[in-house]
Amino acid sequence: MDIKENLDIVRKNIETACAVCGRGTDEVKLIAVSKTKPVSALEEAYADGCRDFGENKVQELVHKYEVMPKDIRWHMIGHLQRNKVKYIVDKVYLIHSVDSLRLAQEIEKEAEKRDVCVNILVEVNVAGEESKFGTASEETLSLVEKIAKLPHIRVKGLMTIAPYVVDAEENRRYFAKLKQIYVDIIHKNIDNVFMEELSMGMTGDYEVAITEGATYIRVGTGIFGEREYAVI
């Protein structure tokens, strides 16, 4: 299967999921997760209309940013180390993986130097998995309140990585929980917080995430096929 055919399928599935829950397809934005994939694969997706790409490594994102067209919106979806923030603050459209005040403060510092405002999502470990990054559900509000005080950062919403499951329905409760935290924060009316985006759902569970309110879904395998990792 080629990338164009895969994209057709994913887009049809998005339409179906939106129809099921009465949402407009324009409410759900597809991020093509291109990590580990060669530039030629990104070019194919770009030719088929993709403008949102997700990467999880700073060096790879910077390289692809440099060689790909400038109208792409780059999404940093992976764990971000503070010492690497400086390489991406002026290149990314949205950082999905902010899970500590220290990381936010580093983003603030680098954004101020460059006189830019950085859009971020707060990553929440809704399922409470030990192996995962993300702030605990019950600490999300207080983290959002603290980050909101940083003038060069705009909090745009929340992100989660649900557990790996065989039956996507098992993750419905986690998507619903993230949505609930999001709605609770909206009701707090915090200055400098713009709760507009819910980044949730990957290849295995994006349809369920859409029916629970996802505004961004992050699909890698479903578009580009399986990833090959070097065996170390």
Ligand SMILES: *Cc1c(COP(=O)(O)O)cnc(C)c1O
């Ligand atoms: C790799 C990755 C994805 C995409 O995963 P697939 O299962 O291949 O769709 C989505 N989100 C994050 C944070 C990822 O690291």
